[in-house]
Amino acid sequence: MTKVHLPIFDHDDAFFWQGTAEGKLLIQRCTNCCALRHPPAPMCARCSSFDWDTIESSGRGVIRSWIVSQHPTEPSTEPRIVILVELDEGTRLVSNLHGSPADNVANGLRVEAVFVDFGDIVLPQFRLATDGVER
Amino acid sequence: MTVPAKQRAVIAGIGQTEFSQDSGRSTLRLAAEASIAAIRDAGLEPRHIDGMVTFTLDNNDELAVMRTLGIPEIRFAARTRGGGGGACATVQLAAAAVESGQADAVLVYRAFNERSQHRFGQPVQQSPDPAWNFALPFGLDTPAKVYALTFQNYMHEFGLTNADFGSYTVVARDWASTNPAAQFFNRPITLDDHQSSRWIVEPILRKLDCCLESDGGVAMIITTAERAADLDCFPVAIPASSAAHLEGGHEMFAYYHDDLAAYPEGTALGRLLCGQAGIAIDDIDVAMIYENFSPIVFLQLEAFGFCGRGEARDFIADGNIGRGGSLPVNTNGGLLGEGYIHGMNNILEAVRQLRGTAANQQENIQHVLVSAGRSGLILGR
Numbered sequence: 001m002t003k004v005h006l007p008i009f010d011h012d013d014a015f016f017w018q019g020t021a022e023g024k025l026l027i028q029r030c031t032n033c034c035a036l037r038h039p040p041a042p043m044c045a046r047c048s049s050f051d052w053d054t055i056e057s058s059g060r061g062v063i064r065s066w067i068v069s070q071h072p073t074e075p076s077t078e079p080r081i082v083i084l085v086e087l088d089e090g091t092r093l094v095s096n097l098h099g100s101p102a103d104n105v106a107n108g109l110r111v112e113a114v115f116v117d118f119g120d121i122v123l124p125q126f127r128l129a130t131d132g133v134e135r
Numbered sequence: 136m137t138v139p140a141k142q143r144a145v146i147a148g149i150g151q152t153e154f155s156q157d158s159g160r161s162t163l164r165l166a167a168e169a170s171i172a173a174i175r176d177a178g179l180e181p182r183h184i185d186g187m188v189t190f191t192l193d194n195n196d197e198l199a200v201m202r203t204l205g206i207p208e209i210r211f212a213a214r215t216r217g218g219g220g221g222a223c224a225t226v227q228l229a230a231a232a233v234e235s236g237q238a239d240a241v242l243v244y245r246a247f248n249e250r251s252q253h254r255f256g257q258p259v260q261q262s263p264d265p266a267w268n269f270a271l272p273f274g275l276d277t278p279a280k281v282y283a284l285t286f287q288n289y290m291h292e293f294g295l296t297n298a299d300f301g302s303y304t305v306v307a308r309d310w311a312s313t314n315p316a317a318q319f320f321n322r323p324i325t326l327d328d329h330q331s332s333r334w335i336v337e338p339i340l341r342k343l344d345c346c347l348e349s350d351g352g353v354a355m356i357i358t359t360a361e362r363a364a365d366l367d368c369f370p371v372a373i374p375a376s377s378a379a380h381l382e383g384g385h386e387m388f389a390y391y392h393d394d395l396a397a398y399p400e401g402t403a404l405g406r407l408l409c410g411q412a413g414i415a416i417d418d419i420d421v422a423m424i425y426e427n428f429s430p431i432v433f434l435q436l437e438a439f440g441f442c443g444r445g446e447a448r449d450f451i452a453d454g455n456i457g458r459g460g461s462l463p464v465n466t467n468g469g470l471l472g473e474g475y476i477h478g479m480n481n482i483l484e485a486v487r488q489l490r491g492t493a494a495n496q497q498e499n500i501q502h503v504l505v506s507a508g509r510s511g512l513i514l515g516r
C-alpha cells in the first residue's frame with residue numbers, strides 16, 4: 001500500500017476530508033454570491049462573506065497537467081501519477097490517476113473521481129473516464 | 136515617491152564565503168564571514184551597522200549576529216516573506232529603511248548549510264501550511280515535484296521536451312566553467328551529459344535541471360549615496376526594487392492561476408521594476424534570473440518580455456543568453472552552476488558586473504536585472 005502523508009486540517013478544510021471519508025468530493029461555495037473556491041478559505045475573496053456551504057462535485061473533470069512522482073533517492077518505491085484536475089464545476093485540485101500506467105496519461109483526458117481507502121485516510125483519486133474523449 | 140539623489144539607496148559592499156557541499160562550520164560562522172567581508176568592502180566597521188535584513192527562513196538570529204560581529208546597537212530589523220522568491224526583497228527592505236531615514240547602514244545576510252545539513256530538496260513529511268494539505272497526501276513532497284506539475288503544462292502547451300530545458304543548463308555550466316568561485320568551475324557539460332543524468336521527476340526534470348544545493352553565506356551593505364560617497368567603496372545604484380505577489384498565487388503551488396503555462400508574477404515584476412527605473416526591458420544588459428529548476432528561466436524570459444510566449448526555447452537555442460549573446464543570463468553560472476545560496480549570490484554577480492569585477496565580465500554594462508521571481512531589482516551604475 002502506498003504510504004500517504006496525512007493532512008493536518010483545521011477549521012477551514014475539515015469539511016473536505018470528512019467528505020472524502022463519506023465518498024463525496026465537496027467544493028466550498030459562498031452562500032452570498034455562490035462563487036466556488038478551492039483550496040478552501042475562510043472568506044469569499046469576491047464578496048467578503050464569511051458564510052459558506054458546500055456542493056458535491058460531479059467528480060468529473062479533465063487533466064490539465066501530470067507528473068510521475070517517485071522518491072528522489074528511493075527509486076524502488078512505487079511511483080504515483082500526480083495529476084492536476086480541472087473539475088467540470090471549474091475548480092482545480094491535485095490528485096492521482098488511479099489504475100492506469102503512465103503511458104496512458106495525457107493532458108486533456110477526461111477523468112472521474114473514485115475514492116480509495118489508504119488506511120488512515122480516504123483520498124479522492126481519479127480514473128480515466130469511460131467516455132474519455134480528449135478535448 | 137521622489138527620493139533626493141543623495142538619499143537614494145546604494146549597495147556599498149558585498150561579501151561571501153566559498154560555496155561548497157560541506158562547509159564544515161556553523162551557519163552563524165558563515166553569516167559572520169560573509170558579513171564582515173561585506174562591511175569591510177563598504178569601508179565600514181561593525182559599529183556602523185544600525186539595521187539588519189534577512190530571510191524569515193534564516194536560522195541566524197539578529198542578536199546572535201550582532202554579538203558575533205560586535206555590532207553594539209541596531210534600530211531596524213526586518214525579514215522577507217517566503218523562500219528564494221524573496222531574495223531581492225531583502226534589498227528592497229534595506230533600501231526603504233535607509234531612504235526613509237530609519238537606518239544609515241543596513242547589513243543584509245543569508246547563510247545556511249543547505250547541502251550538508253537541511254536539504255530543501257528532500258521530501259517533507261508534514262507541513263503546517265494548509266496549502267500542503269492539497270499536495271502532500273497525493274505525493275507532492277519535494278519542490279521538484281511541486282514545480283514540475285506546472286512545468287509539464289508549459290511543455291505541453293508549447294511542445295517542449297526535457298532536452299529543451301537542457302539547453303539552459305549547458306549555458307549555465309559554460310558560464311560556471313570560467314568562474315573560479317563556481318562549484319562547477321572547469322566542468323562544462325554537453326546536452327548528452329544532461330540527457331544522461333537521472334530523472335528526478337519524469338518526464339520533466341533531470342538531475343541537471345535542478346539547482347545545486349549548497350553551503351555558504353552571502354552579505355551586502357545598503358546605505359545612501361551620500362554616505363557611500365564618503366566611504367572607501369564602489370557603490371552600485373538601485374534604480375528599482377520591488378516585490379510582486381498575485382492573488383491566487385502561492386510560493387510553490389502555482390496551480391490556481393488561469394494560465395498554467397505562464398508566470399504572471401514575473402510579468403508584474405517586470406512592469407513594476409521598469410516603471411520604477413524609467414527604462415524599457417530592452418535596456419537590460421545582463422539578467423540574473425533565479426532558477427531553482429531550469430524551466431523557470433524559460434517562464435521568466437517570456438514573462439519579462441525578452442521573447443514572446445513559447446519562444447524561450449528558440450531564444451536560448453539561438454545563443455542569446457550565452458557568451459556573445461544579446462542578453463547574457465546568469466553570468467556566474469547561476470544557481471545551477473555557481474551554487475544555490477537562496478538566490479542571493481545572483482545579486483552579488485549583478486554588483487560585480489556593474490563594478491567591472493566579474494569573472495565573466497561583460498562590456499559596457501549599464502543596467503542589470505536581478506529576478507528572484509517574486510521580487511526583483513534593477514541595479515545600475
